[in-house]
Amino acid sequence: MRNSSVFRLAGLSALLTLLSLALLTVCGGAVFAAEPPAKLNLYIWSEYIDPEIISSFEKKFNCKVTVDLYEDNESMMAKLAGGGSSLYDIIVPSDYVVPVLVKRDLIQTLNKSHIPNLKNVDPQFASPPFDPGNAYTAPYQWGTVGLYVRRKPGQQIDESWSLVYDAKKQPGPFVMIDSMRESMSSALKLMGHSVNDTDPEHLKKARDMLIEAKGRSVGFDGGVGGKNKVLSKVANMAIVYNGDAVRGMSEDEETYYFVPKEGGEIWLDSMAIPSKAPHKDLAEKFINYILEPDVGAQLSDFNQYATPNKAAKEKVNPDDLKNPAIYPSAEIMAKLEFLHDLGDKTKLFDEIWTQVKS
C-alpha cells in the first residue's frame, strides 16, 4: 500500500511536470505567433545604440525591434553557438572575433546589393584585415587604446608609451590595462614594432617591460576601472579605451586622453548577421539604415565613438570631430594598426600574459 501511493505520487508529479511543460510551450508558441510578423532581434553591447535610432527604424519599417545585451565577445559567441544563431538577426562583434565567427559558421555573408549604403564607408575602414572585402561585416564604430592622464593646468606631457615603461618619466601612480593584446601592443609599439609582431625576442623584451612596469603600477584594471581610478585620484594615469576616457573627460576637465606618438592599436566593431538569422531581410535593412549619413552621425553623437562612415562624419557634432580623443590626428592615424588573429602564435602571447600576471 505504501509502495503503490509512492507510485501514484510519482505519477502525479510526472503528469504535472508534463502538463506545465506543455502549457509553457503552447503559451510560448502562442505569444510568438500573435506578434506582428516584422521583427528584428538585435544583440548588442550596452549603451551602444541611441534608443531614438531604434524607434525611428521601427516607425520607418513598421516593425518591432528587440534589443538584448551582452557584455563580452566570448559570451556572445557561446550564446550564438548554443542556438542563438537562429534567434538573433544582428550582432555587433569586435574585430578580432570576426574570423572566429566565420570559422565556426556563426555568421553569414552579406548580400551587398541589399546594402547600397556600404558605399558611404570610409575607404580606411572598408575591407578591414579581419574581413577582407567586407564579405561578412559592415563597420559600426571605431576607436583607439591610449593613455588617460591627469595633468595640472599648463603642465607639458611627453605623449609617449615611455610614461608607462620608463621609471624616470612615470607621472605618479598608474593603472595597467587588464587585457593581453592591449598591454602587449603598448610595449611593442614603444620598441617600434608592430602590434602583431611575433618575433620571440621582441616578445620576451615586451614581457620584461610589462613585468617591470607592473611592479611600479597600482595594478591591472579594465578600461572603466582604470578611468575611475584616475577620476578618484587613486592614480594619475591609466591605459584605457578612448570611449572610457571621453566619458571621464566630461566629468573632470583636468584629465585628458591621447594615443602616444609611437602609435597603437585601432579597434573596429562591426555589424554582422548570424548564420540562421530569422529575419534576414530586415537585418539587411537595419545595416543599411545605420549606414545612412544622418543615422550614422546620430549614432556617433550618442556614443561619442568615431564613425567609420565617411558620409556621416560630415554631419557629426563638430566638437566631437575636433576632439583628438575621438578622432586622432592624421599623423597618429597613420601609426595605428588593427590587431590580427595570430593563429598558433596566440599561445606565445598567452604564456607571456600568464607570466606577467602571476
Add this chain to the structure above:
Amino acid sequence: MKRNGPILSLTSILLYCFMYTPIVVVAIFSFNASKYGVAWKGFTTKWYGVLFNNEQALRAAENTLILASASAAIATLLGTLLGYGLSRYWFPRKKFVATLMYVPVVIPDILMAVALLMFYGLMRDALGIFELGLSTMIFAHITFQIAFVAVVVKARMVGMDPALEEAARDLGANRWNVFWRITFPLMFPGIMSGALLAFTLSLDDFVVSFFTSGPGSTTLPILIYSSVKRGITPDINALSTLMVCASVLLVAGVTALQPRKNYHEK
C-alpha cells in the same frame, strides 16, 4: 548565560559592515548627480525618474518577476512532492535518488547553464521545441530550484513528530484528512521557506539565465551585468536599490506571516 566578549562583538560588527557597505554605497550613488563618475556631484533623485522611463529596464523587471514567480511556483510544487516522498516512503534505489537530489545544489552554475544550453539545442534540432526564451529560462530555473525546495521540505519533515500523524489515523482520519489536516500544516513553514528560497534564487541568478535566455527575455541580473563593463549608469544603481528594498520587504513580510512557534514545539 555567558556574556559575549568584546572580540565577538567587534567581529560581528566588522562582518556586517563588510556585507552591507557595498549595498549602502550603491544606494548612495543612486542619488549622485554625476553620470559616469565616482566623485560626488550633489544630491538628485532624477535617476529614479530616468529609470521609470527606461523601457528596457522595466521590461527586464517584468521578465524577472514572471520568471521568478512561475519557476518558484512549479518548483515548490514538485520539490514539496519530492521532499515528502523521500522522507515518508521507501522505494528501490531511494538512497541513490536522495543523493542525486544534491547534484543541482552543488554543481557549479556555469556547468549547469552550458549543459542546459546544449540540451535545449539538441531538443530543438530533434523535436523543434525549446526555442530559447522565457519558457526555457523557467525550465532551467525549476531544475535547480526543485532540489533546494526538496532539501528544505525534507529537513522540515524530519523534525516532525510521526506520533501526530499516527494519533490522527488512530482516531479514524483517512489518509487524505491526515495529510491536509495534520501533515500539510506542519510542513507549511518548510514549504514557504522553500518557495522563498526558490524565488530569491531565481531573482538573482545570472549565469543560468544568461545562457538560456532568448530575444526579449532579458532579466534584471543580465541587464545589470551587461552594463557593468561600459560603466554603470546611475539609473542602474537606482534599480539595484529598489531591488534590495523589495527583497528586504519580501523577507520581512514572510517572516511576519510565519507563526512564531508550532504547537508541537511548545
